[in-house]
Amino acid sequence: MSHKDHCSICEKKTEKGIYLLRVYICEECEEEMINTPADDPKYEYFVKRMAKAHKSMIPS
Numbered sequence: 753m754s755h756k757d758h759c760s761i762c763e764k765k766t767e768k769g770i771y772l773l774r775v776y777i778c779e780e781c782e783e784e785m786i787n788t789p790a791d792d793p794k795y796e797y798f799v800k801r802m803a804k805a806h807k808s809m810i811p812s
């Protein structure tokens with residue numbers, strides 16, 4: 753059984769994704785994150801999206 757999930761970064765529905773810190777992200781975003789240096793403004797965007805998705809998933 754396969755199920756599609758929404759990527760927490762680009763919101764694309766895909767089966768080809770992984771759970772990173774329990775946040776689902778697609779293959780493409782994973783690769784982009786890996787290839788983005790930490791001092792790149794884009795990296796901060798990824799981190800923020802991840803944090804937001806993480807927060808909405810686990811209410812504190």
Ligand SMILES: [Zn+2]
Pocket residue numbers: 759760761762763764777778779780781782
């Ligand atoms: Zn994505």
